[in-house]
Amino acid sequence: MSLSDFLSRLKSYWHGHRFAGDGMAVFDPAAEEKARERRALILTIAMHLLLVLFLVISINWKNSEPSAMQAEIWTPQQLAAATAAAQRESQTFGDPTPEPTPPKPEPKPEPTPPKPEPKPEPAPPKPQPKPEPVKTPVNPKADIAIKQDKKAEKEKPQEKTPDKKDTKDDKKKQDAKKKAQDEFLEELKREEQKVAAQKQAAQKQLAADARAQKEAAMRAQAGAEAKAAGAERARGDDRSYLAKLKTKIRGNVILPPNLQGNPASVFRVTQLPSGEVIDVRLIKSSGNPQLDAAVERAIRKSSPLPTPEGRSPDRIIDITYLPFEKPPQ
Numbered sequence: 001m002s003l004s005d006f007l008s009r010l011k012s013y014w015h016g017h018r019f020a021g022d023g024m025a026v027f028d029p030a031a032e033e034k035a036r037e038r039r040a041l042i043l044t045i046a047m048h049l050l051l052v053l054f055l056v057i058s059i060n061w062k063n064s065e066p067s068a069m070q071a072e073i074w075t076p077q078q079l080a081a082a083t084a085a086a087q088r089e090s091q092t093f094g095d096p097t098p099e100p101t102p103p104k105p106e107p108k109p110e111p112t113p114p115k116p117e118p119k120p121e122p123a124p125p126k127p128q129p130k131p132e133p134v135k136t137p138v139n140p141k142a143d144i145a146i147k148q149d150k151k152a153e154k155e156k157p158q159e160k161t162p163d164k165k166d167t168k169d170d171k172k173k174q175d176a177k178k179k180a181q182d183e184f185l186e187e188l189k190r191e192e193q194k195v196a197a198q199k200q201a202a203q204k205q206l207a208a209d210a211r212a213q214k215e216a217a218m219r220a221q222a223g224a225e226a227k228a229a230g231a232e233r234a235r236g237d238d239r240s241y242l243a244k245l246k247t248k249i250r251g252n253v254i255l256p257p258n259l260q261g262n263p264a265s266v267f268r269v270t271q272l273p274s275g276e277v278i279d280v281r282l283i284k285s286s287g288n289p290q291l292d293a294a295v296e297r298a299i300r301k302s303s304p305l306p307t308p309e310g311r312s313p314d315r316i317i318d319i320t321y322l323p324f325e326k327p328p329q
Contacts (some may be wrong), residue, residue, distance in 0.1 A: 081146050088148070244306040245319060252298035255323055256290035262324040263287050265295055269305070269319055273312045277303035283318065295321050 263286035270279040280299050285292050299319070307313045 081149070084149070085144055238308070241306065241308040241313075242319075245302075245317075246321070246325070248302045248306060249295070249298045249319070249321065252301040253321075253323070254294050254298075256288065256294060259288065259291060259323060262322050263291065264320055264322050265292050266318055266320050267296065267299060268316060269299060270316050271303075271305055271313060272315075273307075275304035275307045275313060277305060291323065 264284070265282065265286035266284035268281045268283050269277060271277050277300055280296050282292055282296065286295075305313070
């Protein structure tokens with residue numbers, strides 16, 4: 001049987017054709033139904049195999065050993081020396097020309113996953129090699145900086161030890177400064193005490209002045225009260241004195257007949273301290289000459305006039321006479 005006949009028979013089998021005795025394919029419905037079931041089963045198995053293959057490839061293709069990392073360990077002294085050397089080099093020669101940035105590598109195309117192969121049995125893990133001690137790199141710039149620092153320390157002039165004379169001078173200056181400060185503080189204290197004493201004296205003076213003013217006011221008030229009382233007594237004495245004068249003069253007056261009204265007349269009398277009448281003068285007439293003459297005669301006849309108690313009478317007094325004046329009670 002040739003290859004073409006085999007392929008034809010396989011195609012007929014796939015499609016469910018039944019072959020006759022002469023090798024020709026005959027359509028059979030039952031065989032067609034079985035062929036469909038076979039195709040579904042084969043496709044299901046193929047899909048599961050592809051899924052398992054994809055899972056195996058996605059897990060295994062990323063399993064790679066981690067790469068080793070190297071690090072440089074610098075001591076703080078080396079780091080400081082390298083920094084100082086870099087600064088000096090930058091100040092002397094200017095900023096170095098920056099190196100060109102290398103171009104970014106183009107992304108490599110992802111490799112096509114290889115066909116699945118039977119997974120070999122895992123080999124026993126290899127013993128990991130012991131990490132070699134990291135060697136500290138020697139930085140030539142740091143060495144240069146350290147050498148320059150040592151050279152600068154050698155060339156730096158040594159500080160001179162202060163002489164004893166300088167020390168004594170400094171001590172004298174400090175003592176003089178302290179003495180001046182103490183004197184200033186003492187002077188300030190004396191000034192404060194002086195100001196406080198002046199303030200206290202001023203307060204005492206104010207209190208004394210207030211007390212003196214109060215006492216003077218009290219004395220003035222007492223004097224005014226005494227003066228008012230004396231004036232009142234004097235007015236009382238004057239009223240009593242005038243009443244005595246008028247009573248004595250009235251006893252010597254002979255009124256003219258047919259006198260009408262109660263006309264008043266005023267006489268100015270000059271007398272001695274003893275009350276003896278020296279002169280009588282009419283100041284205001286009553287309008288009745290007979291009455292005026294009768295009163296003048298009565299005043300002269302009443303000499304010596306009565307005197308006030310406790311003092312001498314006034315030399316000149318004015319006497320007002322009313323013919324029908326009621327005598328004081």
